[in-house]
Amino acid sequence: xxxxxxxxxxxxxxxxxxxxxxxxxxxxxxxxxxxxxxxxxxxxxxxxxxxxxxxxxxxxxxxxxxxxxxxxxxxxxxxxxxxxxxxxxxxxxxxxxxxxxxxxxxxxxxxxxxxxxxxxxxxxxxxxxxxxxxxxxxxxxxxxxxxxxxxxxxxxxxxxxxxxxxxxxxxxxxxxxxxxxxxxxxxxxxxxxxxxxxxxxxxxxxxxxxxxxxxxxxxxxxxxxxxxxxxxxxxxxxxxxxxxxxxxxxxxxxxxxxxxxxxxxxxxxxxxxxxxxxxxxxxxxxxxxxxxxxxxxxxxxxxxxxxxxxxxxxxxxxxxxxxxxxxxxxxxxx
Ligand code: AMP
Ligand code: MN
Ligand code: MN
Numbered sequence: 001x002x003x004x005x006x007x008x009x010x011x012x013x014x015x016x017x018x019x020x021x022x023x024x025x026x027x028x029x030x031x032x033x034x035x036x037x038x039x040x041x042x043x044x045x046x047x048x049x050x051x052x053x054x055x056x057x058x059x060x061x062x063x064x065x066x067x068x069x070x071x072x073x074x075x076x077x078x079x080x081x082x083x084x085x086x087x088x089x090x091x092x093x094x095x096x097x098x099x100x101x102x103x104x105x106x107x108x109x110x111x112x113x114x115x116x117x118x119x120x121x122x123x124x125x126x127x128x129x130x131x132x133x134x135x136x137x138x139x140x141x142x143x144x145x146x147x148x149x150x151x152x153x154x155x156x157x158x159x160x161x162x163x164x165x166x167x168x169x170x171x172x173x174x175x176x177x178x179x180x181x182x183x184x185x186x187x188x189x190x191x192x193x194x195x196x197x198x199x200x201x202x203x204x205x206x207x208x209x210x211x212x213x214x215x216x217x218x219x220x221x222x223x224x225x226x227x228x229x230x231x232x233x234x235x236x237x238x239x240x241x242x243x244x245x246x247x248x249x250x251x252x253x254x255x256x257x258x259x260x261x262x263x264x265x266x267x268x269x270x271x272x273x274x275x276x277x278x279x280x281x282x283x284x285x286x287x288x289x290x291x292x293x294x295x296x297x298x299x300x301x302x303x304x305x306x307x308x309x310x311x312x313x314x315x316x317x318x319x320x321x322x323x324x325x326x327x328x329x330x331x332x333x334x
Contacts, residue, residue, distance in 0.1 A: 002134045003143075010130045012150050014090065014114045020051040022089030025108060026077075029094075029101040030061045031283075033256065034069060034169025034204060039118065039140040040094040041074035042162030046148040048077075049156075058084045060103025066253035068204040072165060073158035081105060090114040093128060095140040097121035097304040118143045120170075123295055123304035138178035141166030142186060160193040165204055168197075172260070173205060177290075177308070205257075211248040216258060219244065225267055229326050231333040233291050234268035237325075239318035241276045252277075263287040270294065272325055274318045282314045282321050297328045 003011075018024065026044050028036035036059065044057045056079050063080035081104060091112035096119060099106045109115050109128060117128035120143060122135040132143050141163040148159070155163075167187060171179045174187070191197055208216075219240045229235035240255050255275045263271035270292050273285040284301075286294035288308045295310040301324070303312025314321035 002136055003132045007130060007132055008147075008150060011116050011132055011147055014116050014130050015047075015050075015147075015151060018052075018090045018114055020053060022052075023054045023085040023087075024052055024056070024090045024092065025085045025088035025112075026055070026057040026092045026094065027084075027096070027102060027105050027108070028057075028059045029096045030059060030103050031252075032059050032065075032069075033095075035139045035141060035166040036095040037065070037069050037072060038162040038164075038166030038169070039144040040092075041072055041077065042141060042159045042166070043092065043094065043118070043144045043148065044077045045074045045156075045159045045162065046144075046151070046153040049153050049159075050151060054085075056084055056088075058105065060101075060105045064251065064253070066251075066256065068207065068253075069165065071203065073161050084108070088112055090116070091128075093117045093119070094144065095119060095121075097123050098125045099127050100302070101304075116147075118147065121304055122306060123299055123310075125304075136178075138176070138180065138183045139167045139170035141170075142183070145186060155189060155193050157193040157195050160190040161195045161200065164190045164195055164197065164200060168201065169204060173201065208254060209250065212250050212254040215240070215244055215248040215250055215254065216261070219255075219258060220261055223262060223265075225265065226326070227267060230268075230270045230292055230329045233270065235270040235272060235326065235329065236262055236265040236268040237272035237274065237322050238262060239274035239276070239282070239322075242278075259285040259287055263289075270325075270329060272322060274314065274321050277313070280315055280317070282318065284312050284314045284321055284325070286310045286312075286325070292329060292333065296332050297325060300328060 028040040057077045115128040116130045119133045120137040124133045223238035226235045259273040271287045275283045288294045293307045298310035298312040301312040
């Protein structure tokens with residue numbers, strides 16, 4: 001269900017009732033992607049246009065910005081979790097499906113006198129005072145842009161660049177099923193501010209260090225095709241370890257888009273990328289071409305996501321994690 005008229009009105013009222021001098025803390029999910037950072041920073045810039053003077057944007061965990069997003073407008077508002085306002089007058093949350101994705105910042109949300117949650121995950125667990133959760137939105141930036149519009153903040157090129165990056169990443173460069181007429185209409189309005197889609201796309205999709213390309217080659221080289229998995233629909237999987245990253249001197253974010261070549265395998269409906277994040281701890285990306293709802297698998301393991309793209313944290317060795325996914329797929333299909 002998309003947000004109701006009452007929920008939109010409550011969100012507008014929450015922002016309007018905060019004083020321009022109040023501390024506003026914006027938070028997106030751990031290990032932020034283009035939508036998390038883009039929707040949050042675009043909205044932060046909108047708040048600045050509204051006259052707010054004390055704005056911080058942050059996310060939990062290690063404070064590193066993936067290179068493709070290092071040029072985003074509004075980055076001057078970004079602070080590490082440890083520097084974030086301790087007792088903000090308003091908290092706004094972006095692209096976060098469950099409170100666990102807020103890490104150590106969940107307490108800020110709970111204690112805030114005003115809170116607004118903007119999201120588009122069908123698996124959103126329902127937290128925060130005002131909830132703008134639209135599972136039909138292609139990206140959280142779609143929701144953020146609508147709220148700015150209801151606050152009478154016009155789009156400018158800086159806000160538009162943030163929202164465009166968010167929209168382009170979450171639609172896989174306008175390729176996924178969620179790429180509706182409304183998505184293209186929003187993209188058109190964003191581009192009309194003067195931003196350069198070609199330049200932005202090159203930066204966020206088509207630019208990677210040489211070492212990342214070599215690492216990709218090695219990780220793809222060890223992929224396994226399991227035609228019998230997912231009730232015969234097929235599954236393809238591979239994994240990347242911390243020592244792989246170290247060997248090629250690459251930061252973890254280079255693995256964020258590695259699921260894309262894996263999911264292009266024609267013989268498999270389901271694709272899985274198992275990325276090491278710690279000792280016997282793995283961040284698991286799941287994709288489906290449509291026959292299987294992978295969010296069910298992710299949610300059953302404490303993760304979340306969408307029908308065709310989901311993730312969770314797994315434990316053990318990559319073989320164990322994949323065996324669990326294989327078993328759950330069979331359970332869900334039976
Ligand atoms: P990823 O595979 O990391 O690109 O994530 C795909 C989708 O699953 C995104 O919508 C994420 O928000 C969601 N997701 C990934 N990992 C988790 C997790 N541990 N908990 C909840 N949602 C997740
Ligand atoms: Mn995200
Ligand atoms: Mn998103």
